[in-house]
Amino acid sequence: MKQHALKETNYNFTGQDKFYRGKVRDVYTFGDKLVMIASDRISAFDVVLPEPIPYKGQVLNTIAAKFLNATKDIVPNWVTEVPDPNVTIGYACETYPVEMVIRGYLAGHAWRTYKSGKRELCGVQLPEGLKENDKLPEPIITPTTKAHEGHDEDISREEILKQGLVSEEEYKKLEEYTRALFQRGTEMAAKQGLILVDTKYEFGKFNDKIYLIDEIHTPDSSRYFYEEGYEERQAKGEPQKQLSKEFVRQWLLENGFSGKDGQEIPEMTSEKINEISDRYIELYEKVTGLPFEKADNTQMETRIEKNIKNALSL
Numbered sequence: 001m002k003q004h005a006l007k008e009t010n011y012n013f014t015g016q017d018k019f020y021r022g023k024v025r026d027v028y029t030f031g032d033k034l035v036m037i038a039s040d041r042i043s044a045f046d047v048v049l050p051e052p053i054p055y056k057g058q059v060l061n062t063i064a065a066k067f068l069n070a071t072k073d074i075v076p077n078w079v080t081e082v083p084d085p086n087v088t089i090g091y092a093c094e095t096y097p098v099e100m101v102i103r104g105y106l107a108g109h110a111w112r113t114y115k116s117g118k119r120e121l122c123g124v125q126l127p128e129g130l131k132e133n134d135k136l137p138e139p140i141i142t143p144t145t146k147a148h149e150g151h152d153e154d155i156s157r158e159e160i161l162k163q164g165l166v167s168e169e170e171y172k173k174l175e176e177y178t179r180a181l182f183q184r185g186t187e188m189a190a191k192q193g194l195i196l197v198d199t200k201y202e203f204g205k206f207n208d209k210i211y212l213i214d215e216i217h218t219p220d221s222s223r224y225f226y227e228e229g230y231e232e233r234q235a236k237g238e239p240q241k242q243l244s245k246e247f248v249r250q251w252l253l254e255n256g257f258s259g260k261d262g263q264e265i266p267e268m269t270s271e272k273i274n275e276i277s278d279r280y281i282e283l284y285e286k287v288t289g290l291p292f293e294k295a296d297n298t299q300m301e302t303r304i305e306k307n308i309k310n311a312l313s314l
């Protein structure tokens with residue numbers, strides 16, 4: 001059975017002065033306030049897939065709210081309220097043009113780079129003799145530039161400073177925050193029997209102060225392994241049991257799609273869509289340790305609009 005999912009919103013609120021549709025979020029700006037709606041769109045290889053995934057937006061929005069709340073002692077964040085399972089409202093920050101990616105293990109893009117024979121990633125030297133999913137001697141920061149269109153590009157600290165994308169003083173602060181957040185995320189994951197493998201953070205400025213923005217520690221921006229059996233799987237050279245949207249990427253790769261021009265996205269059947277939805281819900285429960293309570297999605301667009309209007313007194 002096809003469940004209702006939120007593909008996109010097209011509201012026209014009183015006082016709304018900007019609208020931006022990202023890969024998975026619809027963002028409405030009201031002066032210095034930002035309303036971020038987590039849709040059920042799903043992207044992989046920087047491509048938005050044709051079918052939305054029921055409850056995916058709620059999963060991401062509520063995980064992000066939990067982790068942003070749990071890290072506000074480390075760095076202030078942009079959130080002022082979460083008036084709906086799919087909506088977060090906060091400060092409209094001026095975004096830094098780099099994403100702070102931090103990796104504790106050699107997985108994903110870092111492994112693909114290493115496997116190709118390179119031993120340097122974003123200016124960071126990697127030791128010889130590592131296997132896929134090995135723990136790195138210490139977490140490394142591998143930033144990317146933020147692309148509005150197409151792919152984010154790897155960039156080194158030196159290049160960021162050389163291009164003047166971020167001042168040296170502020171960049172040091174971003175690195176400091178990134179390491180502290182990753183440490184907190186690692187501790188919280190361990191309580192759930194998980195390993196936080198890698199993740200990314202985005203920062204912005206509001207009234208000359210640095211804020212953590214967007215979402216954190218969700219399966220869309222992070223990769224988790226199950227701690228149980230990790231060592232044994234590594235010793236045997238077996239794939240790790242993951243909690244991330246890597247399973248979506250794997251399915252696409254198996255069906256001949258890796259985001260390259262001219263490739264066709266495989267058909268997303270109702271079964272496949274429901275399976276991905278179930279995986280996201282499992283992910284929520286495993287990452288937060290809480291049961292997932294499905295919001296009533298029958299009149300989703302109306303519910304979201306009403307909750308935003310109430311929150312902003314429109």
